[in-house]
Amino acid sequence: NAGVTQTPKFQVLKTGQSMTLQCAQDMNHEYMSWYRQDPGMGLRLIHYSVGAGITDQGEVPNGYNVSRSTTEDFPLRLLSAAPSQTSVYFCASSYEGISGYTFGSGTRLTVV
Amino acid sequence: AQRVTQPEKLLSVFKGAPVELKCNYSYSGSPELFWYVQYSRQRLQLLLRHISRESIKGFTADLNKGETSFHLKKPFAQEEDSAMYYCAPRAWGVSNSGGSNYKLTFGKGTLLTVNP
Numbered sequence: 001n002a003g004v005t006q007t008p009k010f011q012v013l014k015t016g017q018s019m020t021l022q023c024a025q026d027m028n029h030e031y032m033s034w035y036r037q038d039p040g041m042g043l044r045l046i047h048y049s050v051g052a053g054i055t056d057q058g059e060v061p062n063g064y065n066v067s068r069s070t071t072e073d074f075p076l077r078l079l080s081a082a083p084s085q086t087s088v089y090f091c092a093s094s095y096e097g098i099s100g101y102t103f104g105s106g107t108r109l110t111v112v
Numbered sequence: 113a114q115r116v117t118q119p120e121k122l123l124s125v126f127k128g129a130p131v132e133l134k135c136n137y138s139y140s141g142s143p144e145l146f147w148y149v150q151y152s153r154q155r156l157q158l159l160l161r162h163i164s165r166e167s168i169k170g171f172t173a174d175l176n177k178g179e180t181s182f183h184l185k186k187p188f189a190q191e192e193d194s195a196m197y198y199c200a201p202r203a204w205g206v207s208n209s210g211g212s213n214y215k216l217t218f219g220k221g222t223l224l225t226v227n228p
């Protein structure tokens with residue numbers, strides 16, 4: 001049981017480049033979320049999903065896209081990276097949103 | 113507006129001293145409250161949830177609906193308690209797409225340092 005797996009752990013992008021942050025869980029959790037963590041800002045919700053085929057926006061969705069084609073995977077896409085997207089990104093999952101969330105180990109992204 | 117506030121960004125105590133990390137929330141209805149902890153260079157972990165009324169690593173938290181608070185307490189802090197602590201309400205609400213579901217949001221966190 002691997003839990004929540006995020007890849008890559010580190011990434012440097014140039015402004016304007018695109019990339020996908022991967023998130024996979026093997027716990028059959030319906031709820032999955034993406035957060036970004038910035039100093040002094042805590043964790044802010046980017047996008048979340050309550051099941052395969054269903055996604056919705058969180059607090060800071062601009063510049064990010066998500067999809068949920070399977071229960072296991074919830075990738076986060078940066079369409080055109082900007083320096084303001086430099087952050088640590090965490091993926092989390094939960095069983096129907098009624099239990100505590102399990103977090104991945106994070107992806108540290110730097111946009112130059 | 114729904115809001116969670118952790119008024120202290122930084123909290124420093126000496127080993128063996130009591131510690132209290134404050135959390136206040138402003139939510140309609142009855143949110144479920146959690147505390148998450150992040151040790152240096154590690155992923156976030158669930159520490160406590162108010163519905164289970166448990167004590168984890170010596171920490172407890174009582175939900176005070178009158179004061180809308182969920183403060184985290186430990187009577188005798190240890191050096192290994194040094195970490196970032198986040199208060200996190202989970203509330204049922206209407207999503208941007210018009211449906212209803214749970215969303216977990218986080219306070220800005222309190223960095224606890226326990227000095228020897």
